[in-house]
Amino acid sequence: MVGDMSSRSGRVATWFGRWRNWFSSKAPNNDVDDLAQEVFHRLRRYGDDVAVDNPQGYLFRIAANVANEWRARSRTRQPNDRSWLDQLQIDPSDQADTAAFQARVGKHLQGAVSKLPKRQRDVLLLHVNEGLTYKQIADRLGITYRIVLRDLTCAYGALRMQLKAEDL
Numbered sequence: 001m002v003g004d005m006s007s008r009s010g011r012v013a014t015w016f017g018r019w020r021n022w023f024s025s026k027a028p029n030n031d032v033d034d035l036a037q038e039v040f041h042r043l044r045r046y047g048d049d050v051a052v053d054n055p056q057g058y059l060f061r062i063a064a065n066v067a068n069e070w071r072a073r074s075r076t077r078q079p080n081d082r083s084w085l086d087q088l089q090i091d092p093s094d095q096a097d098t099a100a101f102q103a104r105v106g107k108h109l110q111g112a113v114s115k116l117p118k119r120q121r122d123v124l125l126l127h128v129n130e131g132l133t134y135k136q137i138a139d140r141l142g143i144t145y146r147i148v149l150r151d152l153t154c155a156y157g158a159l160r161m162q163l164k165a166e167d168l
Contacts, residue, residue, distance in 0.1 A: 035070075039063045112162040120155040123148055 039062050113121060122141065126132045132140070134148045141148075 035063060035066060038066050108166055112159050116155050116158060120151045123151040124155040127152060
């Protein structure tokens with residue numbers, strides 16, 4: 001980017017004309033002119049003494065950085081539309097069905113857990129109900145960490161199979 005200001009500006013204008021489609025693919029909401037203006041503004045911050053081996057690559061990197069900054073700002077600045085929250089609300093008439101379904105699933109899950117071998121059931125309940133780590137379970141039950149890992153893997157697999165067979 002060494003040279004007089006007019007040749008430098010001419011090169012930048014030529015690049016913009018040549019790479020306008022690339023800018024338009026990176027600019028959010030088709031703000032191509034705004035993106036170009038910001039990129040060229042950032043390019044002007046650097047003096048002619050800055051040597052760049054690949055000026056077009058440098059231009060692209062600046063444009064990509066600007067577009068990414070805009071996207072990040074857009075996500076944090078504009079809150080989500082609250083209208084979609086209404087769709088997530090459970091209709092009061094459906095709550096009874098949901099509660100009945102959850103009770104049925106809970107009953108089947110308890111039945112499936114009760115069918116597990118004793119050590120697998122104990123390991124699973126310590127992990128899920130008490131929130132113990134594998135090492136804590138191993139220490140409490142006097143077994144190795146690897147046995148805890150194997151028993152949990154087998155217990156989860158057996159529960160999946162039983163609940164799948166019951167179509168839950």
